[in-house]
Amino acid sequence: MFLTTSLFLLLHLLAVTFWVGGMAVMHFAVRPAAVATLEPPQRLPFMAAALSRFFVGVSVAVATALASGLALVMAAGGFARVHWSVHGMFTLGLVMMALFLHIRFAPYPRLQRAIAAKEWPVAAAQLNSIRKLVAVNLSIxxxxxALAIVGRAL
Known part of the structure; x- marks a missing residue:
């Protein structure tokens, strides 16, 4: 493997690890801790602020994962020459990116508006929608x- 390809793979793995690992931390640690310790008027702005910071990193991770993934495919000779598991990873990655963009530009702005208006039940419903979508994206x-690790053996 050439150094350039290794660097693209490193960037790719760092990006997807940040994204998927960050979703796991938000879903299984940050949100439950906030629910257990904060009332809605404190919890909802806290979660929106945490998501705001996380979304900046995810935006960079998405762009990095897409660019590095395409570079790796091109280095391998294009989509016609890569294993079917790479096609699967690429397709699922595009679905994840679409879900992230939906979260970022639909329920998240509604969450922010509801918080600004101190409409706590509306904000809670939007945060719950985000939670469910993040759970789907985390599963994907x-x-x-799993496909990246086991896919070549299938």
């Missing part, structure tokens, strides 16, 4: 990792 991300 785990499937992508």
């Amino acid at each position: 991300g785990v499937a992508v990792f």
Whole structure:
């Protein structure tokens, strides 16, 4: 493997690890801790602020994963020459990106508006919608990792 290809793979793995690992931390640690310790007027702005920071990193990770993934495919000779598992990872990655964009530009802005208006039940409903979509995206991300590791053997 050439150094350039290794660097693309490193960038790719760092990006997807940040994204999928970050979703796991938000879903299984940050949100439950916030629910257990904060009332809605404190919890909802806290979660929106945490998501805001996380979404900046995810945006960079998405762009990095897409660019590095395409570079790796091109280095291998294009989509016609890669294993079917790479096609699967690419397809699932595109689905994950679409879900992220939906979260970022649909329920998240509604969450922010509801918080600004102090409409706590509306904000809670939007955060719950985000939670469910993140759970779906996290599940897909785990499937992508499994496909990356086991896919070549199938």
